[in-house]
Amino acid sequence: MSPRKSDPDVQLMLCFKDGDEDGFRKLFSKYQTQIINFCFRFCSDRQLAEDLAQEVFLRVYRAAKRYRPKARFSTWIYRIAVNVCLNESRKLKKRYLTQSIDRPFANADDQGNRLPEYQDENQISADGMMASRQREEQIKAALKNLPKQQRVAVVLRIYNEFSYSEIASQMSVSEGKVKTLIFRGRQHLKQTLKGVL
């Protein structure tokens, strides 16, 4: 069955193409969190992620007149998101470099040294939260240190669970390349997160 018939989101986009703005509003409401999170996992900056996501929706809004469904709507909108993230990352490279992305990760020993000798329940809870937050920061930093194409492929696979063929379409590369990007990305993350695994 063609994506035009089977995908309700494609139908909504076609309604918007015909002038029904409600179709777009429904798509915006459905995809806003997903797209913000995709951008956030790509850039690790909340404000920037929202700016990127707004740019994605603006491009969808502007593209309505020439929209022709060739794939699922989600594949199409993520293709736009990939382009926006990759292009913006080029522009913002300098800004990224000025941030402390190369800050050394705290390893297991460091965390062990920081544990207080005597603990009460509240302290354990606070320390647990802190450790959890710290681990989250390490994961974000590890993701941000991945080469951008590996990062995109890994995020689309692990967080969004797209198939290799969909990722290939979103990134405009071959399935073989997607397979390699994800494999290398995982290897890279395994090395970087050695202390956390």
Next chain:
Amino acid sequence: MKPCNVTEMISSLIDGELSPKDTESVRQHLEDCVICRKEFDALKSVDNLLRDVKPVEPSYDFARGFWKKVDALDARKTKTDARKTKKSLWPIFNDFSWGLRPSLVSAAAVILIAAGTVIFYRSAPPALDPTGMLIAENMALYSDYEIIDNLELFENWEEIIKLDEI
């Protein structure tokens, strides 16, 4: 010791992207090879670790900010459309492509020059006697050398010569 050459396939196995035949063969290999099984566990742990990162929710003004940008976009579009309408008041020029416009201007210039030439010659005064024109052109010169003031001397030129001969 390094894992075997199926490492990339292990990654694909985790993603469920192998054919049934390859899936079976890699699974069989993992049962026999400790190193590859460790690799499989490590890669699975990476995935689980990444999934631990909590998703973010859109900020309260995300949608508002977006619609503001849409309004700005629409306003810009309206302005552009208005400019296009203004331009269309010149339908002839709008109909011609930029490649044809220079030829149009050249043709207009040739017609203007031809018409100007015809009008000029038709309205020109009758031609003057060439000698009279020559004298008129040199009047200033004659005046400078006081020739005109002493013209009366030339009226009796022959008598003057005769006086000199005496």
